[in-house]
Amino acid sequence: MSQGALTTPEAPFLEPKTPARRFRVTWRVLLLALGALVLLLSFARTVTGAVDLTSAGAINASIALAIPIGLAALGGLWAERAGVVNIGLEGMMILGTWCGAWGAIQFGNPWAGVLAGAIGGALGGLLHAIATVTFGVDHIISGVAITILGQGVTQFLSKVTFAQMPGGGDSQSPPVPKPEVVSVPWDQIGDPLRTLEAKQWFLLSDVAGILRGLTTNVSLLTILAILLVPLSYYLLWRTAFGLRLRSCGESPVAAESLGVNVYTYKYIAVLVSGALAGIGGAFLAQVAASAYREGQTGGRGFIGLAAMIFGNWRPGGLAGGAVLFGYTDALQLRRGGESVHALLLVVTILLAAVAVYQLVRQNRARAALITGVATVAVFVVFALTDTVPSEFTSVTPHITTLLVLSLAAQRLRPPAAVGAPYRRGQGK
Template sequence: MMSIARVVTGANDITSGGTIGAAVGLAVPIGLAALGGLWSERSGVVNIGLEGMMILGTWCGAWGALTFGTWGGVLAGAIGGALGGLLHALVTVTFGVDHIISGVAINILGLGATQYLSKLVFTGMKGGGETQSPRIPAPADVSVPGIGAPLLDLENRHLFLVSDLAGVLRGVTQDVSLFTIVAVLLVPISFYVLWRTAFGLRLRSCGERPVAAESLGVNVYFYKYVAVVISGALAGLGGAFLSMVASGIYREGQTGGRGFIGLAAMIFGNWRPGGLAGGALLFGYTDALQLRQGGTSVHALLLVVAMLLAAFAVYQLVRQHRNRAALLSGVFALAVFAVFAMTDTVPEQFTSFTPHLTTLLVLSLASQRLRMPAADGVPYRKGQAK
């Protein structure tokens, strides 16, 4: 579908190596936040505070990199987020505060704490100030040797499908940050730990049936604490990525709501690592398009959306036998195609809203197949009857 859209519209950037590389980079902080939400909610604790934990990670990552070097910054970002997770666990698990209220408080606390720390630490540093840090050393980039130039040459030929695949391969094999590689590896590691180990089974049981888990000797409080602290550490890593790799400097407000988008990606992924990774890539891709070429590329994406909606309508009609859902999807497909056919570009105001609109659309379409952990957000007290 992407190849068809590229050939029809001439928007070659939608599958270029630069766009794919930018999409992966933009997806990493969202994916890490989503992975953090997965760990927490699989244990039964709703984590609305991912944004605040990411904010702590951005500041701690910058401070750690300036003080201890590149990988010291990565570790410091994880620790900063983990501290936010520990506070969230203390308030929700031990004291039984509503999870949503605690998460909102963490978001407010993270913003206020980093504002104070910036004024205390970065003011007076060369290149620093009340709202930003000096330049930060970033982890090195790596490339697969010997294939960059051939892939670029093949991509520039603009052949149907072949050039698009070359662009994708070039985007994921050339000039990739080591931090990105670490973040990608955390997805299969999380899947293995949560779904292939006894530890993961016990942790997930706390989010499904904590009373039954307790009756089998599982320390529910302990597993909830561990899950929420790991959740905070992963969100903190996402924040550290923003300050260390994405921008090379800490700036106030640079998370830009990515913690909340990560939460949406986790829900879209149905509380599964592979699904949330796909959601993060989707959001990262739409963000990359509007940053690189704006209206032209987003306009080409309308044709892809129309084809996807049409395919979804056929699937609903033939496989699911849902006539009403198929009709609704078909109407939306025609409407999107009509907008594509009658316009040549997309207004700048719309392109900047594209990632957030994608979030709403994806959650709306995916809502029918979602199943959250049964005890997610449900208060738990040791020894309760049910």
């Protein structure tokens, strides 16, 4: 093209367009979002009088309920990043609850129970890997089968072990040793957080309640579980091992061409996945409760899978999803009607913000209209009622799961080859 051609009116259209800046989640963005959420909860607490929204007890219970969901989600992340759909997380968690209780009782040590729970979950993961990786069974069918198997096996084992122990039964174990809990010794300086929380001041009391909930009566197993999130991020995104494992979930044929043993990495990923779900089950038996009980998982393996999807297959995102589901579960267990009713105001404000974002930033008028209609509907329910029926509050975590997944569906990007069948040499 000649130099003169560059000065024609058509020349600007020949120049490459500058790519739009992609929104990035940074620490500053996360801190701002967290501050805005605390401010919103404080506003809702002040308007409605639902003190449990930011109370220390609710926050402490939220952590206890979020940990097993987060561990199941982390297990799902490991498996699906390697290309294996692990819908059997619920069954592996069930095995973890029984093994965690049995190990702690048998050896008189809660950490032996945690190890036994991890082994029990890993055994479920091994079965899933054999079925899906070696024999090519459909991942969904294998996962459902493992969940059913986990329920049947633990029922049988309870009858032949726990039923013979003092204080046990066919569907529950005797009391289980608990891991040690730690607290910041606020009482040595007059417990200023408790005093500030009791004053019910706007924002200040809410921050005090949240901090007190995060720093009192925290189980050592909770701290270990939290540390597994950054550890998983480091292993999967900052090491050569993690790069190879993730390549198996994106393009196993390309990984094989570079010398990666795809079968080995898939097996490792699913075994780790089962172990993490098993630790989550042990947490339920030792920390969230004082003994193993049949049906103890309550579908948390499936909710963990939803938290993983909400987190877009990233450790930080799934941790946020687990905290969200744990928080709603804690509220409905403590003061269900009053607290869940107050959450309707929070949901109204968040939906209104989403509608404005869809209209102004994304230029999606139809989506903004639908979200706006939902905003009005939720606000009308909030304005015309004083409490929420107990029948509704009991399913609040599951409704939250559906709402979050529906709002997050537009930005999801799963591993490219997740769930796809793979056979060595198929790309040759």
